[in-house]
Amino acid sequence: MRRTITGFSNPTVKFLRSLRDKKHRKAEQCFLAEGLRLLIDARETGRLPQMLVMATSRAPHPLLDALESDAAAAGGEVIEMDEALLAKVTGKDNPQAVCGVFAEFDTSLAGIDRVAAPIWLVAQALRDPGNLGTLLRTGDAVGAGGLILLDDCADPFSVEAVRASMGAIFTQSVAQATWAEFAAWLRQDGGQLVAASLRDAQPYRGAPYAAPCFILIGNESRGLPQEYEDACDLRVTLPMLGRADSLNAAVAGAVLAYEVLASFTPDP
Amino acid sequence: MRRTITGFSNPTVKFLRSLRDKKHRKAEQCFLAEGLRLLIDARETGRLPQMLVMATSRAPHPLLDALESDAAAAGGEVIEMDEALLAKVTGKDNPQAVCGVFAEFDTSLAGIDRVAAPIWLVAQALRDPGNLGTLLRTGDAVGAGGLILLDDCADPFSVEAVRASMGAIFTQSVAQATWAEFAAWLRQDGGQLVAASLRDAQPYRGAPYAAPCFILIGNESRGLPQEYEDACDLRVTLPMLGRADSLNAAVAGAVLAYEVLASFTPDP
Numbered sequence: 032m033r034r035t036i037t038g039f040s041n042p043t044v045k046f047l048r049s050l051r052d053k054k055h056r057k058a059e060q061c062f063l064a065e066g067l068r069l070l071i072d073a074r075e076t077g078r079l080p081q082m083l084v085m086a087t088s089r090a091p092h093p094l095l096d097a098l099e100s101d102a103a104a105a106g107g108e109v110i111e112m113d114e115a116l117l118a119k120v121t122g123k124d125n126p127q128a129v130c131g132v133f134a135e136f137d138t139s140l141a142g143i144d145r146v147a148a149p150i151w152l153v154a155q156a157l158r159d160p161g162n163l164g165t166l167l168r169t170g171d172a173v174g175a176g177g178l179i180l181l182d183d184c185a186d187p188f189s190v191e192a193v194r195a196s197m198g199a200i201f202t203q204s205v206a207q208a209t210w211a212e213f214a215a216w217l218r219q220d221g222g223q224l225v226a227a228s229l230r231d232a233q234p235y236r237g238a239p240y241a242a243p244c245f246i247l248i249g250n251e252s253r254g255l256p257q258e259y260e261d262a263c264d265l266r267v268t269l270p271m272l273g274r275a276d277s278l279n280a281a282v283a284g285a286v287l288a289y290e291v292l293a294s295f296t297p298d299p
Numbered sequence: 300m301r302r303t304i305t306g307f308s309n310p311t312v313k314f315l316r317s318l319r320d321k322k323h324r325k326a327e328q329c330f331l332a333e334g335l336r337l338l339i340d341a342r343e344t345g346r347l348p349q350m351l352v353m354a355t356s357r358a359p360h361p362l363l364d365a366l367e368s369d370a371a372a373a374g375g376e377v378i379e380m381d382e383a384l385l386a387k388v389t390g391k392d393n394p395q396a397v398c399g400v401f402a403e404f405d406t407s408l409a410g411i412d413r414v415a416a417p418i419w420l421v422a423q424a425l426r427d428p429g430n431l432g433t434l435l436r437t438g439d440a441v442g443a444g445g446l447i448l449l450d451d452c453a454d455p456f457s458v459e460a461v462r463a464s465m466g467a468i469f470t471q472s473v474a475q476a477t478w479a480e481f482a483a484w485l486r487q488d489g490g491q492l493v494a495a496s497l498r499d500a501q502p503y504r505g506a507p508y509a510a511p512c513f514i515l516i517g518n519e520s521r522g523l524p525q526e527y528e529d530a531c532d533l534r535v536t537l538p539m540l541g542r543a544d545s546l547n548a549a550v551a552g553a554v555l556a557y558e559v560l561a562s563f564t565p566d567p
Binding site (some may be wrong): 170271 | 340344433436439463466470478543545546549
């Protein structure tokens with residue numbers, strides 16, 4: 032059954048708005064995903080919203096109908112509100128006609144099955160949620176297993192990261208750990224740790240990548256701490272032909288990930 | 300000589316604030332670049348600010364001194380204001396201690412010398428200034444000549460694009476044109492137009508790229524119009540192993556650009 036909300040002071044509206052803030056997401060253990068496309072991706076990977084919020088002005092859509100009945104059958108709440116109210120929830124003038132509240136996933140390293148995929152992305156102190164979401168999206172494209180976030184990274188469940196992931200937040204595993212926890216976990220079993228580096232490195236093209244390959248990406252402004260670089264099994268350089276000495280973090284991760292993927296793929 | 304500004308209602312403060320807005324940038328034909336690093340990059344490529352703005356609380360820096368004397372010698376204005384006022388100008392709580400106002404460059408296709416570089420990036424209806432700046436930064440890294448913006452793109456002189464370019468706004472050529480203008484210009488002389496596409500395409504790896512190679516990147520949500528894809532000399536596909544059918548625009552451009560660069564580089 033749908034519940035219609037009309038007032039801005041309604042507790043549900045306040046709850047939804049609060050999910051834009053990390054502190055409240057942590058307290059509630061859930062996050063917001065906006066747009067039909069994202070919600071359909073979630074459903075197809077077996078995730079249903081605890082709460083489905085729809086604009087009364089939405090266009091009818093068979094997949095939205097399916098989503099609504101699945102969410103309701105799983106005990107989820109279905110809510111309607113007018114577009115102006117939804118704009119307050121999403122903080123956007125032209126909100127998508129639908130959004131959903133999902134339970135946050137387990138993000139412990141114990142949830143990572145390293146042999147499930149040949150490539151894993153690892154980001155250290157990544158501050159930009161857009162970069163984080165873009166890395167998830169790239170991971171999905173290269174067949175990576177997921178993204179491991181080291182030290183003080185942006186929140187993978189922020190609205191910006193979820194949006195930039197284009198649904199990959201639902202298909203990629205996500206783990207959060209300190210460097211010490213990750214290093215200990217990594218060395219419990221096989222796995223090659225690779226970073227782009229300017230020191231003691233070989234060309235990224237044709238380097239001896241080995242699965243499972245963990246591609247380590249550094250902070251946007253400071254790059255990787257030297258200790259982390261030193262701990263890598265392989266350091267590679269990308270050509271930097273211009274004045275700058277680094278790439279955008281999501282770009283560097285993607286160029287490396289596609290190179291690793293190509294090295295794992297037999298020539299046609 | 301330095302001029303000190305103390306009041307929020309000062310016309311110079313209003314002028315500087317107005318440059319966050321595209322309409323005012325077009326009217327004034329100038330743009331804002333923030334941070335010492337960016338201003339040093341500009342100076343090293345021969346561009347000096349018309350107006351140099353420094354926080355009174357800044358740390359002394361020999362390169363800032365050199366910048367100040369060069370800017371003043373070239374007829375530029377040097378202004379000091381306290382950090383709180385600079386925060387109003389930049390719209391940030393913790394503003395960089397220095398920013399500069401630069402004259403906008405010529406962005407006509409006539410300014411593009413296609414044989415000056417083997418790679419050129421071309422973006423169509425790119426809406427995100429961060430993606431735009433990231434493409435400039437990637438272009439600098441791969442030795443591209445510049446970025447050609449087709450149809451209704453974000454403004455390359457916006458504060459966000461300039462920041463994301465990490466100085467490449469000063470090293471890369473930038474042109475703005477309609478598709479019709481660009482297509483006519485391109486075919487006046489040699490040049491290969493390449494796009495990532497799902498239709499009638501060959502693997503991006505090992506495709507027959509030829510310089511000058513123009514890498515065409517489509518709009519973030521709609522991709523390239525079919526007419527534009529049809530006009531390409533080469534259509535290539537990138538592996539998409541997951542659920543999504545596209546990459547972030549700046550990521551796709553970077554993966555392609557690094558592949559084209561590798562194909563132009565003899566094996567070591």
